[in-house]
Amino acid sequence: MSRLTVDPARFATLDALVRPRSVAVIGASDEKARIGGRPLAYMLERGFAGPIWPVNPKRPTVQGLPAFASVADLPEAPDVAIIAVPAAMAIDTLDQLGRKGCRAVICFTAGFAEMDEAGAAAQVKLTETARRHGIRLLGPNCLGVFNDAIRFYGTFTASFEKGWPVPGRIGVASQSGAYGTHIFSAGxxxxxxxxxxxxxxxxxxxxxxxxxxxxxxxxxxDVICAYAEGIRERESFLAALDLARRNRKPIVMMKVGRSQLGGAAAQSHTASIAGDDAVTEAVLEEFGVVRARTTEEMLDIAYAAAKRIYPAKNTLGVLTVSGGAGVLISDAAEAAGVAMPPMPEAAQAKLRSLIPFCAPRNPVDCTAQVTNDLTMIDTFAESVAADGGYTSILSFWSQTAAGRSLGPKLQEKMRAVRAKYPDRLWVMSMLAPEKVREYEADGWLCFEDPSRAVNAIAAMGRFGAAFAKAEQKAAELALPQVTLPETTPTEAAAKALLAEAGVPAVPERACATPDAAVAAAKAIGFPVVLKILSPDILHKSEIGGVLLDVADEAAVRAGFATLLERAATHAPGARIEGVLVAKQIKGAVEMALGIFRDPVFGPVAMVGLGGIFIEVLKDVAFRRCPFDVAEAERMIRSLRGFALLDGARGRPKADVAALAKALSSLSAFAVAAGPRLAGVDVNPLLVLPEGEGAYAADAVIELG
Amino acid sequence: MSRLTVDPARFATLDALVRPRSVAVIGASDEKARIGGRPLAYMLERGFAGPIWPVNPKRPTVQGLPAFASVADLPEAPDVAIIAVPAAMAIDTLDQLGRKGCRAVICFTAGFAEMDEAGAAAQVKLTETARRHGIRLLGPNCLGVFNDAIRFYGTFTASFEKGWPVPGRIGVASQSGAYGTHIFSAGxxxxxxxxxxxxxxxxxxxxxxxxxxxxxxxxxxDVICAYAEGIRERESFLAALDLARRNRKPIVMMKVGRSQLGGAAAQSHTASIAGDDAVTEAVLEEFGVVRARTTEEMLDIAYAAAKRIYPAKNTLGVLTVSGGAGVLISDAAEAAGVAMPPMPEAAQAKLRSLIPFCAPRNPVDCTAQVTNDLTMIDTFAESVAADGGYTSILSFWSQTAAGRSLGPKLQEKMRAVRAKYPDRLWVMSMLAPEKVREYEADGWLCFEDPSRAVNAIAAMGRFGAAFAKAEQKAAELALPQVTLPETTPTEAAAKALLAEAGVPAVPERACATPDAAVAAAKAIGFPVVLKILSPDILHKSEIGGVLLDVADEAAVRAGFATLLERAATHAPGARIEGVLVAKQIKGAVEMALGIFRDPVFGPVAMVGLGGIFIEVLKDVAFRRCPFDVAEAERMIRSLRGFALLDGARGRPKADVAALAKALSSLSAFAVAAGPRLAGVDVNPLLVLPEGEGAYAADAVIELG
Incomplete structure (x- = not known):
């Protein structure tokens, strides 16, 4: 549904930044601990295979490598160059690199937009210089990049004191250098x-x-961990999320600045436009990115994701030796939205015949009895996999798995069962740190805390569902033809514009004669409301100028006469244009629909239940425009107050289909209207009972 | 406020169960791994100081100790006896122990209420036997108890394969044996x-x-970790929570069965009455018990609590080398409800003069610059403690603390600053597992994940606030005199009963004459509503029998006449008793108040905003009865929709004081009414603008 304007092939232009065959370091230092010395020291220690060219005008060699006096003296253009010179020299250095033919540069240098106005101005020049030469420029003010697969270390992070990366295909992308390497180190x-x-x-x-x-x-x-403080750029970001989903690569993201407090800190920390957190949240959800609240949660999810098992319809079967843990896991699963369907009746009966006091529903509590005699544990585990058919299986063993006598026996039996069903996510929750590597080698995921295990399992299901959704062919959404007026439209004009785009207003018609009123009422459908129509009468009800429940043709004619008579009596001299015939709306649920323009993601639609729900409870859903009716319905169903539309309190069910259609149409209108559209408010939109439609009672269109 | 009927001294009667001087094991086994063998093996290995008497009719010695053929043969009554015999023999064994004079028994034996009806009946007999002898009986079907301070092991848990307890004063109380030892092992x-x-x-x-x-x-x-599936007993539980709070001993509790799913599993797992989770939640909150969602969270909180620093007004100062971490911590603090006030302006200026690009507001981001040169770090840390005055200080160092060069220097400087302010909670978030024990020895709390650190810090503040509250002298709440009628009262009678107890109904008076109506209107206050009063006229408005906005004496007289005339015209022959004069209520906020009887905790009060707020959003607060006005106001302010009472959407502020008084009075009424009261519904209670009161418009009292 998203209209992507970035060719995925463009992403490969970063190859030279991350997978270079030759490297130059401008401002290279002979001291290994200095910013300009670390990349060299790291690559030399790890054994980067290509040529490394230090540039340093003052020394013939740097860390044992022949040095070059200037960029111009380099034997050829390096695949990537690292700039580690003072800010005053950075732009000129970049220009020299461009002239030399270098097309990928990592700029460590600080003192740009993160510092002050002058720095921001210098950064603009830096960007212009990079663009002029077609250089992909990472930074400035960044900790750089490393790719241990080819031993490339274009970074000055000090985080390798604890050790070098271990093999694996989890990638980390971070706006913050310090937090990016924190994630790496914690991992x-x-x-x-x-x-x-x-x-x-x-x-x-x-x-x-x-x-x-x-x-x-x-x-x-295979798996992407991302850390963001604010998304500054739209097209590549959306294209990346879309591509990752299509390539079945899960992204788990921390986006800080969720709180008001955090938002303020994020802005002081970087030169970032933090954007509205709710909009980012909606965009991440749109593409199936799982948002982690903590580093620990991110790492738990990445750890599980590295197995590359993403069930599109995730179900959880639990095998436990503790009833208490079973209850705890059930609580956690409900909170995380993971389904735990019961075991089939026949399987339950079978297990009960093996251990009379077991509780085989799901959680399958095989009771502590099994820990005295493990002969039946494989039967239980296999029944959960085969009879239960769960895509994810969590097995709780507490400290039993660490036992000297039972530990090895348990491991052997569980290994055998797991091997028969390798397509499942098999997860152990146990207090046996010394056994973790062995179980992992057998193919298990290991968590001490069962609640953390459940969260990671839930994330795998969310990835799976998102990947499955990406495979469905989304119906191409037709955009309406929209011509915005020159100036802000009146309410009537706004309603007319929206009605044309598929957001109907409450049907009404101005009628000069009784015959016209009858015709209008017939067209709209009885009962109708009649209102006196006069530019001079502002408060119609005060003079009895509104008639409700006008039920048939005779009543329309009588009402027409009554209204003119009342106007003559109570407002003599007022210009009377006739009578407004409007559809009588009763028993509607009031909704509020809106469009606003996010500085990064463009038009965003909002829907909420009217009045207090929005103003007091902030019970609203957001989605980037445009989106189809199915997506609109998902938004509506995500509202906490959805029950009000669904027949709560003895009401008839509301016409959610009509509401969803209006919302989707509004989202298409917002895109078709183009950047001059600043915002739309449809409030209230009156949603009638099923089959009777949804109509805007008021609408405002703002132009920018 | 809680009326405790348990003398705290009664708890000391458990001393013999946990701190015995002599132990008998009935059903003692020579095999160390058997249920009847483990307690002996553990105590022998650990060196329990008192006599241990195995009872086994078939052997002269058990595990090297002289054995006794029967309970009667024991040299004297043991302080505690452990029953490890089959279920069929358990009751008789308990009786023998009672006759011998034993007053504390731990019963491992299973096969009672957790099994079936017959087991439940046997358990009743077991309880009767214990009560008859005045025995404190732990179990049956329990894993027992251990107290390593005196090397007493009255348990058959297998969890010591990983190691014996280490010194410390965190106690674990658990209904589940398996989960209780899981907590111990994880700890x-x-x-x-x-x-x-x-x-x-x-x-x-x-x-x-x-x-x-x-x-x-x-x-x-010092610190209590509790695990519960359902609270079965009220008096001791409440007295214990109260005593722990008065003794400044924090309780962190996992209460599972939160979800529907979990609730079902909890019931199948034990013979527990799970009770309503929302009621338990309210009781825990009442006493300042912190509820943990996961074992990990429980252990984090217990770990921090063992420092015994519980700030009554907790504030968090953050010192970080990563701006990103600062934002993350701010997000976590807002979510956990921990205040992060800014540093004083002067202190900010001072820090800025030291490191120009630092962000010293709070989080105090001293930037990565400080990691190259630690000379200023103690100045920063001391400023956060001294100038900021925070009760809790979280310092984020990522992997820097693990650095070979910086690590030791950092530790030394931070140790010196911490030692000057030992009354603060000093917390390190770092990726340096090998440094944790050293920092802990210096008095720090260490967490890898900063979000987990924030949660633990938040819990310390919640304990502190609860302890401070316990020190305030709560006003003794006077209970009203309540005499419930024989049968369910009518609406009018219910309103009258409640009004007497301090929950006023909408003022109204039946008046037979115009003079009486004028007097009533004057007493109630103008404007009033007049309604025709007749047992024969059910739908008053249909005959125009209701007059609104009756503003003065003349209007009352005129209205009286009008109503009688309309009745005569439209309902000839109806018996007319006169006119009802009622207070005119306009612009009120509709609330719902209620009382229900929890099977464990007795009468519980509920308050919520009327209509959809309760039915759709479940936006309600609960509290055990009775409680004072201040507590009632806290409940009201905890509602998500509180803004509606507080002047949202241009309304005047509602009379929250009157609402709180009505709610507190209702809670006192519920207690005074005694166990025959099954429930009360006051719905709606109309809350007028500030100073104008709150009135029940409808009320139902149900009797049991």
């Missing part, structure tokens, strides 16, 4: 294989979206 | 000192509340 402490880490810093040219897009198509990366 | 893996663990099993006599109460007064325990 390393757990043994996670994160061989590619890219930090984007000030994003003068390469933005987070470019990096995500590169990872989405790079064979080095 | 041991982290080095937490949990020397006392008590599991209650079927709770035939000793319930969770007794155990919590014992811990609340026992010097062995």
């Amino acid at each position: 390393l402490d757990r043994g996670l294989g994160m061989q590619v880490v890219i930090t984007t810093g000030n994003e003068a040219e390469v933005a987070l979206g470019d990096v995500l897009g590169w990872m989405a198509q790079a064979p080095e990366v | 041991l893996d982290r080095g937490l000192g949990m020397q006392v663990v008590i599991t209650t099993g079927n709770e035939a006599e000793v319930a969770l509340g007794d155990v919590l109460g014992w811990m609340a007064q026992a010097p062995e325990v």
Whole structure:
């Protein structure tokens, strides 16, 4: 549904940044601990295979390598160049690199937009210089990139004191250098294989979206961990999320600045436009990106995702030796939205015949009895997999798995069952740190805490559902023809514009004669409301100028006469244009629909239940425009107050289909109207009972 | 406010169960791995100081100890006896122990209420036997208890294969044996000192509340971890929570069965009455018990609580080397409800003069610059403590703390600053597992994940606030005199009963004459509503029998005449009793108040905004009855829709004081009315603008 304007092939232009064959370091230092010394030291220690060219006008060699006095003296254009010179020299250095023919540059140098106005101005020049030469520029003010698969270290992070990356295909993309390497280090402490880490810093040219897009198509990366403070660029970002989903590469993202407090800190920390968090949240959800609240959660999810098992319809079967843990896991599964259907009746009966006091429904509690005698545990485990058919199986063993006597026996039996069903997500929750590597080697995911296991399992299902959705052919959404007026339209004009685009207003017609009123009422459908129509009478009800429940032709004629008579009596001299005949709306649910323009993602639609629901409870859903009717209905169903549309409190069910159609049409209108459209408010939209439609009672269109 | 009927001294009667000087094991086994063998093996290995008497009719010695053929043969009554015999013999064994003079028994034996009807009946007999002898009975179907401080092991858990308890004063009280030892084992893996663990099993006599109460007064325990599936007993439980709070002992509790799914599993797992989760939640909140959602969260909180620093007004200062982490921590603090006030302006200016590009507001981001040169880090840390005055200080260092060069320097500087402010909660978030023990020895709390650190810090503030509240003298709440009628009262009678108790109804008076109506209107206050009063006229408005906005004496007289005339015209022959004069209520906020009887905790009050708020959004607050006006106001302010009472959408502020008074009065009424009161519904209660009161428009009282 998203109209992507970025060719995925463009992401491959970052190859030289992450997978270079030759490297130059401008401002190379002989001291290994200095910013200009670290990349060289790292690549020399790890054994980067290509040529490394230090540029340093003051030394013949740098860290044992022959040095070059200037960029111009380089033997040829390097695949990538690292700029580690003071800010005052950075732009000139970039220009020299461009003239030399270099097309990928990593700029460590700080003192640009993150600092002050002058720095921001310098950054604009830096960007212009990069664009003029067609250079893909990472940074400035970034910690750089490393790709341990080819031993390339274009970074000055100090985080390798704890150890080098271990093999694995989890990629890290981060706007923050410090937090990006924090994720790497925390992952390393757990043994996670994160061989590619890219930090984007000030994003003068390469933005987070470019990096995500590169990872989405790079064979080095299966799973993407992303850290963002604010999305500054739209097209690459959306194209990257779309490509990752189509390539079945899960993205787990931390986007900080969720709170008001955090939002303020994010803006002081970077030169970022933090954007509205709710909009980012909606965009991530649109593409099946799972948002992690903590680093720990991100790493849990990445760890599980590296198995590359993403059930499109995830179900969880639980095998436990503790009833208490079973209850706890059930609570966690409900909170995380993971289905735990019961075991088939026959399977339950079978298990009950084996251990009379077991509770085999799901959670399958085989009771502590099994820990005294493991002979039946494989039968239980296999029944959960085969009879239960669950896509994910969580097995809770507490400290039993660590037992000297039972531990090895348990491991052997569980290994055998798992091997028969390798397509499932098999997860152990146990207190046996020393056994974790062994179980992992057998193909298990291991978590100490069962609640964390459930969260990770839930994320795998969300990825699976998103990947399955990407495979469905989305109906191409037809955009209406919209011609915005020169100036802000009146309410009537706004309603007319929207009605043309598929958002109907409450049907009404101005009628000068009784005959016209009768015809209008027949067209609209009885009962109708009659209102006196006069530019001079503002408060119609005060003079009895509104008649409700006008039920038939005779009543319309009588009402027409009554209204004219009342106008003559109570407002003598008022110009009377006739009578407005309008559809009588009763028992409607009041909704509010709106469009606003997000500075990054463009027009965004909002829907909520009217009045207090929006103003007090902030019970609203957002989605980037345009989207189809099915998506609109998902938004509507996500509202906490949806029950009000669904027959709560003895009401008839509301016409959700008509509401969804109006919402989807509004989203198409917003895109078709183009950038002059600043916002739309349809409030209220009156939703009648099923089959009777949904009508705008008021509408405002704002132009920019 | 709670009326406690349990003398805290009663909890000391559990001393013999947890701190015995002599132990008998009935059904003692020579095999160390058997249920009847483990307690002996554990105590022998650990060196329990008192005599251990195995009872086994078939052997002269058991595990090297002289054995006794029967309970009668024991040299004297043991302080505690452990029953490890089959179910069929358990009751008789308990009776023998009682006759011998034993007053504390731990019953491992299963096959009682957790099994079937016959087992439940046997459990009733077991309880009767214990009560007859005045025995404190733990179990049956429990894993027992251990108290490593005196090397007492009255348990058959297999969890010591990983190691013995380490010193520390965190106590574990658990209804589930398997989950109780899971908590212990998980704590041991982290080095937490949990020397006392008590599991209650079927709770035939000793319930969770007794155990919590014992811990609340026992010097062995500073911090209590509790695991519950359902609270079966009220008095001890409430007294224990109250005592723990007064003794400044924090309780962190997992109460599973939160979800519908979990609730079902909890019931199949134990013979527990799970009770309504929302009521338990309200009771825990009342006493400042912090509810943990996961074992990990429980252990994080217990770990922090063991420092015994509980700020009554908690504020968080953050010192970070990563702006991104600062934002993340701000998000987490807002979500957890921890205040992060900014640093004083002068202190900010001082820090800015030291590191120009630092962000010193709070989070205080001293930037990565500081990691190249630690000379200023102690100045920054001290400023956060001294100038900021925060009660909790979280310092984020990622992997820097693990650095070979910077690590030791950082540790030394931070140690010095911390030592000057030992009353603060000093918390490190770092990726340096090998440094954790050293920092802990310096007095720091260490967390890898900053979000988990924030959660633990938040819990310390919640404990502190609860302890401070316990120190305030709560006004004794006067209960009204209530005499319930024989049968369910009519609406009018219900309103009258409630009005007497302090929940006023909409003022109205039946008047037979115009003079009486004028007097009534004057008493109630103008404007009033007049309604025709006749047992024969059910739908007053249909005959024009209701007059609104009756503004003065003349209008009352005129209205009286009009109503009688309309009645004569439209309902000839109806018996007319006169006119009802009622207060005119306009612009009120509709609330719903209610009382229901929880099977465990007795009368519970509920308050919510009327209509959709309750039915669709479940936006309600609960509290055990009775409670004072301040507590009632806290409940009201906790509603998501509170803004509606607080002047949202241009309304005047509602009379929250009158609402709170009505709610508190209702709670006192519920207690005073006694157990015959099954429930009360006041719906709606109309809350007028500030100073104008709150009035019940309808009320139902149900009797049981």
